[in-house]
Amino acid sequence: MQINTNNILNNLQFNLAQVADPSKVDNTDSADKILHDSISSDMNSTKAELMNYNDAIGYMQVADGVLQGVSQQTDVLNKLDVATHNDALNSDQKSMLQDQMQQITKGISDTLSNTTYNGINVFNNSFKLGDEDVSLQVKSDSLDINNPKSINDFQNYINHTRSDIASFSSSASAKANELTTKFVNEANSKAGMEPDIANNVNNIKKDNLQLKASTFAAAHNTDLLAQQMKTLLG
Incomplete structure (x- = not known):
């Protein structure tokens, strides 16, 4: 079953916001209030960084899904190019x-x-x-239907780009998991003051597991693609 990454990210963002919300506490003790505000500040900082990574994961999964379709269309171009050289076809058919x-x-x-x-x-x-500069520039300017080699080169280019996306997504997912663990630890400290956020904390853990599964599935599919390409190319 395919996992809807956008739904996971939306649920995760909602639960992060609920847990990090500083307005939910009603505490008149000044010492507790200072501690609560400090924890909330740390959580909001972690939340912002975590959402940046999760947004990047969602961004790259959209990119990979589109490039998968582009790769399939390029495969159709290869087949059509072979067909155009069939001497059994007349000029109108070609x-x-x-x-x-x-x-x-x-x-x-x-x-x-x-x-x-x-x-x-x-x-x-x-x-x-974070400390990484990320760039995704994909164009089809080099694709020329009158040049079979350009079609093959473009398909290889798309598949290499998908492999790079899978590598980036795996790294980003590992960082997001690290930040989620940090956020949950901070949230557990806050939960002592706000018992009603416990369900949100549990949902964050579930959402993170689903996001990791989605990223792993995408990376696995790309690995299979790379193996198939290696086999085809000898």
């Missing part, structure tokens, strides 16, 4: 295949240009995450 290839190429270009995540162009963007 022309029809060429038109189909042009439509697919335009579709790939439009997809790469128009795919967004939170209003940001997915395949023409750079951002900083």
Whole structure:
């Protein structure tokens, strides 16, 4: 069963906000209030960093899903290119295949240009995450239906990009897991003052496990793709 990453991220963001909310405590003891405010401040800092990593994971999973479709369309281009060289076809039939290839190429270009995540162009963007500079620039300018090698090269380029995305997502997931553990530990300290947030803390743990499973599944699929490509290429 496919895991809906966006739903997981939305649930996680809600539960993080509920736990970190400093307005929920009603405590007149000044010492407890100072301790509560200190814990809340730490939690909000951890939450902000954690959501940055989770957003990056969601961003890259959108990118990988689109590139999976682009790779499949490029495979269709390869098959159509082979068909256009079939001597059994007449010129009209070959022309029809060429038109189909042009439509697919335009579709790939439009997809790469128009795919967004939170209003940001997915395949023409750079951002900083922690100490790492992240850049995802994917274009189809080199794709030429009259050049079979360019089609193969483009497909290899897409598959290598997906492999890089899987590596990044795995690293980001490990960092997000580390931050989640830190946040939960902070939340457990706060739960002594606010027993009603215990359910939110448990939900955060569940959401994080689901997010890790989703990221692992995506990385596994990309590993299988890489193995299949290696087999095909000899």
